[in-house]
Each structure stands twice: as C-alpha cells, then as structure tokens.
Amino acid sequence: MSSDSDESFSELREAVRSLCSTFSAEYWRRLDEERAYPEEFVRALTRAGWLSALIPEEYGGSGLGITEASVILEEVNRSGGNSGACHAQMYIMGTLLRHGSPEQKQRYLPAIASGALRLQSFAVTEPTTGSDTTRLKTTAVRRGDRYVVNGQKVWTSRVQHSDLMLLLARTTPITEIKKKSHGLSVFLVDLRTTGSKSVTLRPIRNMPNHETNELFIDNLEVPAENLIGEEGRGFSYILDGMNAERILIAAECVGDGRWFLKKASAYARERVVFDRPIGQNQGVQFPIARAYVNVEAADLMRFKAASLFDRGASCGAQANMSKLLAADASWEAANVCLQTHGGFGFAHEYDVERKFRETRLYQIAPISTNLILAYIAEHVLGLPRSY
Numbered sequence: 001m002s003s004d005s006d007e008s009f010s011e012l013r014e015a016v017r018s019l020c021s022t023f024s025a026e027y028w029r030r031l032d033e034e035r036a037y038p039e040e041f042v043r044a045l046t047r048a049g050w051l052s053a054l055i056p057e058e059y060g061g062s063g064l065g066i067t068e069a070s071v072i073l074e075e076v077n078r079s080g081g082n083s084g085a086c087h088a089q090m091y092i093m094g095t096l097l098r099h100g101s102p103e104q105k106q107r108y109l110p111a112i113a114s115g116a117l118r119l120q121s122f123a124v125t126e127p128t129t130g131s132d133t134t135r136l137k138t139t140a141v142r143r144g145d146r147y148v149v150n151g152q153k154v155w156t157s158r159v160q161h162s163d164l165m166l167l168l169a170r171t172t173p174i175t176e177i178k179k180k181s182h183g184l185s186v187f188l189v190d191l192r193t194t195g196s197k198s199v200t201l202r203p204i205r206n207m208p209n210h211e212t213n214e215l216f217i218d219n220l221e222v223p224a225e226n227l228i229g230e231e232g233r234g235f236s237y238i239l240d241g242m243n244a245e246r247i248l249i250a251a252e253c254v255g256d257g258r259w260f261l262k263k264a265s266a267y268a269r270e271r272v273v274f275d276r277p278i279g280q281n282q283g284v285q286f287p288i289a290r291a292y293v294n295v296e297a298a299d300l301m302r303f304k305a306a307s308l309f310d311r312g313a314s315c316g317a318q319a320n321m322s323k324l325l326a327a328d329a330s331w332e333a334a335n336v337c338l339q340t341h342g343g344f345g346f347a348h349e350y351d352v353e354r355k356f357r358e359t360r361l362y363q364i365a366p367i368s369t370n371l372i373l374a375y376i377a378e379h380v381l382g383l384p385r386s387y
C-alpha cells in the first residue's frame with residue numbers, strides 16, 4: 001500500500017471525513033466561544049471505533065497501526081475540527097498496552113475500547129521543572145498495599161473529561177538514584193474514586209479552546225496494583241510512548257496545514273481587489289505555494305516515521321523530525337492563510353484565527369521545538385549535549 005500520498009488510505013479517510021462532516025464549522029466555533037469540550041464529537045468518534053484504533057482486537061479495538069491512527073487524526077484536523085480534545089487516548093493507552101500486567105490490560109482495555117471508560121489524561125509536566133521531566137517533584141510513597149501521592153502538576157489536559165489518568169511520580173528520592181532517568185514510576189489513577197480533597201483542579205484558560213488544568217495532589221491514595229510495570233522504570237515507559245505521540249501530532253499538523261491551504265487558496269481565488277483575484281499576485285500566491293510544499297514534505301517524514309514505528313524499528317529521530325517539520329509547516333500555513341484573508345482573517349466567523357490559535361500550540365506541546373533540535377543535535381549528529 002502506498003503510504004506517502006494524500007490519496008493513500010482513501011477508504012479510511014472517507015469514513016472519518018464522513019463522520020467529521022456532521023460536525024460543522026459552526027459547531028467548533030460555538031464550542032470555542034463557550035470554551036466548551038466537544039463532548040458530542042468525542043462520543044461519536046469513540047462510538048465509531050476510531051479512538052480505539054490502536055487497541056488490539058483481542059481487547060475490543062481494531063488493532064490498526066500508528067499509520068492508520070495518524071490518518072484518522074489528520075482527517076479530524078483537516079475537516080476543521082481539533083483532535084486535541086481526545087488524541088491522548090491513542091498514545092497514553094500504549095503505555096498500558098506495552099507495560100501493563102495481563103490483569104490491568106484485561107480490566108481496562110476492553111472498557112476503553114468500548115467507550116465505557118476514558119483514558120484521556122496524562123499528568124507529567126510540573127510547574128517548577130517544565131521540560132526537565134526527570135527532575136519532577138511529585139512523590140509516590142509506598143504504604144502497605146497503596147502509594148500515597150503528593151505534589152503538583154500543570155497543564156494536565158482533559159482531566160475533567162476522563163475517567164482514568166496516567167501519572168508520573170517520583171518513587172525514589174533524587175538523591176538516591178544512580179541515573180537521572182531512574183526512580184520515577186507510572187500509575188493509572190482512577191479519577192472516579194479519588195476524592196475532591198486529594199486532587200484539586202484549577203482550570204487554566206488558554207489560547208486555544210483546550211481543557212487543561214493545574215492539579216494539586218494531597219495525600220492521594222493509589223492502590224499498589226495500579227502501578228504500571230516495575231517501580232522506578234516509569235520514565236522509560238513514558239519515553240516509549242513519545243514516538244507515537246510525536247507521529248500523531250505531526251499528522252494533526254499536516255491536517256491543519258491542509259485545512260489552511262485549502263481555505264487560503266479558495267479565498268485567494270475569490271477575493272477581488274484592484275480588479276483581479278488577489279491570488280493572481282505573486283506576492284499572495286507564492287507564500288501559499290511555498291507553505292503547500294512544506295506541508296507535503298513534512299507529510300513524507302510523518303509517513304516514514306509511522307512506517308518505521310509500525311515495523312517495530314527504531315524511529316526516535318524520524319518521529320521527532322516529523323513533529324518538528326509538520327508543526328513548522330502548519331504554523332507557516334496558518335500565517336499565510338491569515339495574511340491572505342487580510343482583515344477578515346481576524347474575524348471569528350472565518351475560523352482562520354481559531355485554527356491559527358490551535359495549531360500554534362504544537363510549537364510548544366507536547367515537546368517544544370528547541371528540545372527536538374537538542375535531541376537531533378545530540379543523538380543524531382553526536383554534538384555535545386547543550387543542557
């Protein structure tokens with residue numbers, strides 16, 4: 001199957017497009033205005049089975065690869081929607097699938113696949129340590145058959161619309177570890193049973209319409225059976241899932257880029273100023289053409305990374321490069337689209353400024369552009385670590 005062209009996976013694309021077409025631009029615009037969560041859309045995507053694409057068939061999912069999963073999210077963003085409301089279910093689930101015990105998988109995966117449970121939330125980032133994840137300070141201390149968690153997280157997204165949350169916490173004090181990536185553990189927290197006293201939320205109003213929060217964790221008790229894999233190895237488990245995350249976000253950016261370029265080209269053809277379509281001017285059409293070239297190039301790297309991932313080959317460099325190229329390309333396309341629309345680009349009803357805010361996020365989250373460049377410099381080019 002050809003995997004590097006826009007026409008690939010046409011049946012899958014058509015099916016996702018058809019679902020997305022029932023959620024109009026007005027739907028997304030209204031949610032943006034109300035700062036509301038796309039509950040109806042996420043339900044429909046779950047019911048259709050698209051969010052469980054990566055769950056193996058034996059657990060009720062469709063057992064597809066990251067390539068197909070990336071096409072699903074690309075189509076959501078390309079239709080004018082925003083996968084950020086639910087994409088994490090796809091990549092968080094990988095940690096449970098790869099490192100969870102048979103009991104944990106049996107208990108949670110079929111319920112996640114059917115939509116009975118949502119695993120949408122991933123609590124890693126902390127306010128005082130940011131990108132320096134291995135220094136995180138939230139602690140989980142074993143007391144008999146449970147761990148007691150204390151600390152603070154920030155930017156924990158979708159927690160208000162999730163039943164389960166994956167949490168990274170320190171189980172060995174930083175002074176007692178030999179390697180800085182040791183001593184962190186991953187827990188599956190059942191948010192339905194945590195009391196409101198042990199986890200306090202403070203929603204963060206932010207640039208896109210993204211449900212994200214600060215979490216204050218105070219003596220949260222997590223049953224020891226909810227530890228995923230071995231104690232102290234959590235950071236490596238999380239890293240395992242990051243390549244999937246990078247590839248999926250890259251595909252969303254490709255989808256955004258294609259939405260912006262379609263919108264920019266249509267407007268440039270239709271808008272007449274000085275008795276000619278503005279798109280007849282090279283100053284208008286060349287930036288659109290250049291942005292198109294960059295989105296197409298980023299898409300190639302996204303499919304290359306996805307194909308390596310699906311073959312089980314090492315893909316850290318390609319996954320990171322695809323995220324960087326696609327985030328840059330979608331951001332360029334967003335700027336070009338806004339510029340092409342002149343003043344109307346700023347009007348809410350054109351949706352350009354909304355998508356512009358949404359795609360800007362991917363220069364920073366889930367990993368900032370600088371940190372990707374640092375990875376490539378150090379791990380691919382053999383340059384000295386810069387930080």
Ligand SMILES: Cc1cc2nc3c(=O)[nH]c(=O)nc-3n(C[C@H](O)[C@H](O)[C@H](O)COP(=O)(O)OP(=O)(O)OC[C@H]3O[C@@H](n4cnc5c(N)ncnc54)[C@H](O)[C@@H]3O)c2cc1C
Nearest residue numbers: 122123124125130131155156157210365366367368370387
């Ligand atoms: C809307 C939103 C949703 C998010 N959702 C989640 C979520 O669900 N779960 C979660 O855990 N996190 C989430 N995040 C957090 C996100 O992953 C972090 O914002 C991101 O990793 C960057 O960390 P930081 O914000 O602390 O920036 P910092 O680490 O403080 O970095 C600030 C700036 O300095 C640069 N910088 C830092 N160190 C270096 C260096 N050594 N060399 C060069 N440049 C450097 C960075 O590139 C960045 O531009 C979300 C963030 C946002 C904005």
